Amino acid sequence: MTTDTLRASGSSSGLTELIPTSWIYTDTGSTRDLRLDFMRGFVIPLLFASHFEYFSALMFIGWERIGVVSTAEIFVILSGIVVGMVYGKKVKKDGLSAAMPGLIQRSVSLYRISVVMILIVGAIRYIPWIDSSVITTFHDPYGGNTYQLYPSLDASIFQVISKALLLQIGPHQFQIIGMYVVMFILITPFTFFMLHSGRAKLLLGLSWVIYLINYGMPESSSGSAAIRLTGAQFEYAFPILAWQLIYVHGVAAGYYKQALLAFFMTQWGKAILYASIALSIGFMVFTFNHPLPQFPAWAQLHLVPADVFNQLYNEYFQKYKLGVGRLLNAVVLFISIYALMTRCWQPINKALGWLFIPLGQASLYVFFIHVFLLLAIANTPLPGYDNFWLNTSIHAGLIALVWVLVKKEFLFKWIPH
Incomplete structure (x- = not known):
């Protein structure tokens, strides 16, 4: 899609006429879409806000403040789109069999890095002067329970390896x-087979059927997914039967990217875009009513009573089962941000592209590194929730450190990126 086409697509809107055409993103047709890299990079600070739980300025964005969405939904959607674009181009040109070696290689790489991470952390537990509980346990802030994520220290080494x-x-x-590993191995080849054979509607229909079956299943006694297809640990938070929905649709969106962009130039497409923007704003207003005790009164709205908000949140916005409200929010927010970045790319890229694009292009590396940074921070006498400005400095320093490591390609030879 050319810049001229994009300019023409916005010429009928009074709003877009206020935006200089020189700001528009130039799509060269390459499988490298810097808007997607930027969005993945933007999610990295939100990841730090989620996992480095020191209350800081990042929480005013990261703790579901731009909508009832988390880093996970955006990462999965983006991953699906990139897979659909990169491997889909190969499938269209040379057939599914030609793309399979690349898919298998990526699956092996993801599986290897997952197992390596698990074993390294498992070994760290035996170092007596290191408190590894921050990465070897999970504390449920709502239920008040703490779960051990590894066998006891006296367990057999073979049990740990198994x-x-x-x-x-x-x-x-x-x-x-781990969820990406299973998605690549079990779902991606079938998804491309269906897309390549012209059965996209059937594919998406099956994906919805599986999602709805899972959604209607009663929860387990622990409050997690009733069906864990693989038995893997990640399915407590990311059950495959639910999260396959946005991954499969992401792959399809990447596969048909040019057709989708052309659709959004039509009257129906523009109507969906404007509706997405309106819904995104509505979800943002809604989530500002979240009765989180950490936020000051001036940062909260009180349009929705706390008990009503919690009831709606538990019914429609649960993360582990990908509630329908959360699902809709993730989709409309993605459409809105992508449209904004398309129309205003040049100033956005000039202001923050230097930071977010490198992080987005090395997101797997950042995922790996941040676990050990989290362990390091947890073993220092740094504050918890008692010093807002120092906490903000910690977060900013960690992001800067990761950015430098990415730019210097530190350990890129050994850590996939």
């Missing part, structure tokens, strides 16, 4: 990578 190979243990901050 569970590691089955992805049944490991840091919860890294478990989403």
Whole structure:
């Protein structure tokens, strides 16, 4: 899609006429879309806000403040789109069999890095002067329970290795990578087969059927997914039957990217875009009513009573089962941000592209590194929730450190990126 086409697409809107055409993103047709890299990079600070739980300025964005969405939904959608674009181009040109070696290689790489992470953290537990509980346990702030994510220290080494190979243990901050492993191995080849054979509607229909079956299943006694297809640890937070929905649709969106962009130039497409922007704003207003005690009164709205908000949140916005409200929020927010970045790319890129694009292009590396940074911070006498400005400095310093490591390609030879 050319810049001229994009300019023409916005010429009928009074709003877009206020935006200089020189700001528009130039799509060269390459599988490298810097807007997607930027969005993945933007999610990295939100990841730090989620996992380095020191209350800081990042929380005013990261703790579901731009909508009832988390880093996970955005990462999965983006991953699906990139897979659909990169491998889909190969499938269209040379057929599914030609793309399979690349898919298998990526699956092996993701699986290897997951097992390596699990075993490294498992070994760290035996170092007596290191408190590894931040990455070897999970504390449920709502239920008040703490769960051990590894066998006891006196467990057999073979038991640890067995569970590691089955992805049944490991840091919860890294478990989403385990979901990617299963997505690549079990779902991606079938998805491309259906797309390549012209059965996209059937594929998406099956994806919805699986999602709805899972959504209607009663929860387990622990409050997690009733069906854990693989038995892996990540399915407590990211059950495959639910999260396959946004991954499969992401792959399809990447596969049909040019057709989708052309659709959004039509009257129906523009109507969906404007509706997405309106809904995104509505979800943002809604989430500002979240009765989180950490936020000051001036940062909260009180349009929705706390008990009503909690009831709606528990019914429609649960993260582990990908509630329908959260699902809709993630989709409309993605459409809105992508449209904004397309129309205002040049100033956005000039202001923050230097930071977010490198982080986005090395997101797997950042996922790996941040676990050990989290361990390091947890073993220093740094504050918890008692010093806002120092906490903000910690977060900013960690992001700067990761950015430098990425730019210097530190350990890129050994850590996939």
